[in-house]
Amino acid sequence: MARLEVTIGSMLLRNPVMTASGTFGYGTEYTDFMDLGRLGGIFVKGTTLEPRQGNDYPRMAETPSGMLNAVGLHNKGVDYFVEQIYPVIKDYDTRMIVNVSGSTVEDYVACTEKLVGLEKIPAIELNISCPNVKEGGMAFGTTCASAAQVTRAVRRVYPGTLIVKLSPNVTDIAEIARSVEAEGADSVSLVNTFLGMAIDAESRRPKLSTVTGGLSGPCIKPIALRMVWQVFHAVNIPVIGMGGICNWEDAIEFILAGATAIQVGTCNFIDPSVSVKIVEGIEAYLQRHNIASVTDLVGAMETA
């Protein structure tokens, strides 16, 4: 049997397949469709210090092989998470990781502090890359100085595994990755959505209430893959890759490019059990190629 376990920070995952924040709710939405215990982990929806109503409708536009969203961090706040959601999801037989978002450094710190004592939350993912909020969000992920600043502040209060989620809307993602690694991030995850837009030609109006939004799905995969490869060569911490992963071949591509683990996002909407199929596909691939452990494949793309 090939080994599927991988380690991110101090967190051991049963396999490298996880689900991306904002596309998997709190996991509860998917229990009718699959056994969550088959997954390496679940990144729950973006959580902020205060409740947020998100953006106005319409928040979604379909594009060729993808979608634009402008959800805008709609969530009930971290207190609601701790009191109402955590007791329900804490017994899921998989790793539960909270995706933390904020408008100010203080927001990130205060939100994180409320998660510190939760024993079934082994890691947090700092979202410094949301393109759909006016202040904060992506702004933190677009310069090395601000990305470093927020990572440093959270690292001070958070002893668990700290994953920083990078924005692809930058000129050089590798330098941002290095700057958060230097501040003690245990891992970087990438990519968040690409800033995009769509217009209804008939009405001449934008298709999103916010005009611009975040592009995700298979249409971003080649760019995401390139970024994962660049970051893998720039840092010494594990990289978690995502962007349009819809099947095991996509997942293997990300792993070969340097991802220790992957997240499945938008494709969960199309096939809610796709992530389990990806686990099975990776397992079969390893067996077929006689590979002892999935970690042997990380960054193993052959260019010679």
Added chain:
Amino acid sequence: MKQLDFTVRSNDKLNDQNHLLKVVPSDNEQLPEMLPGQFVQILVENAQHTFLRRPISINNIVPERNEIWLLVQSVGEGTQKLCEMAVGGRLNMLVPLGNSFTIPSNPGSYLLVGGGVGTAPLLFLGKKLHERGIACDFLLGGASEKNILQRSDFTAYGTLYCTTEDGSLGEKGYVTHHPVLQHKKYDFIFTCGPKPMMVAVARYAHERGIVCEASLENLMACGFGACLCCVEKTTRGNLCACTEGPVFDINELTWLD
């Protein structure tokens, strides 16, 4: 909720835009319980530009035949592919999704108002009311006679009133101009159709203190509460039309403000 493969048992063209598909679970699995107002999310295969699933209302359930009816209007590539489905073809669907119309236990008079393909969920609702021994009136509107679909199915469950914009069937004009609204007193109104129509119906109901529920057709990505894309502004904040809806009490919506 279940993710199941279905086989198309029949595909009838009702007019140049609308098809009625009757589908059964491919492996003969028993259909889960479904309620009027609920919908399905259909994976459209072999479409070039269709990436997400397509939400379609449950038009009818025939338990004896383990059959779901889907009334589809071809408006773009996804729905066109569905209308072109061959008998024996396969469809992967998430079933059933969403909440349902409230079927009140107290007796009263019921009016079901639909426009365009928005008549789809009202047939199943009318059937359920009929099964409970509740007589209801249907008021359906369309551009022309050929757009008022499934007329004989509707008349099996209640009295049918129609309006057409060109006057080719029933009263000429919009549903809200139909004289039955002046002559009869209703206790409950359920509506589905184009938003301006539903807003006019909601206004009519609100002014008379009639309980009214509307089924919305917001853009959806997942259809089961995971993406938060389909929100409707309500008195309880932004709610997901796919899980808290698609059916809402009109007093919860902000349409009449």
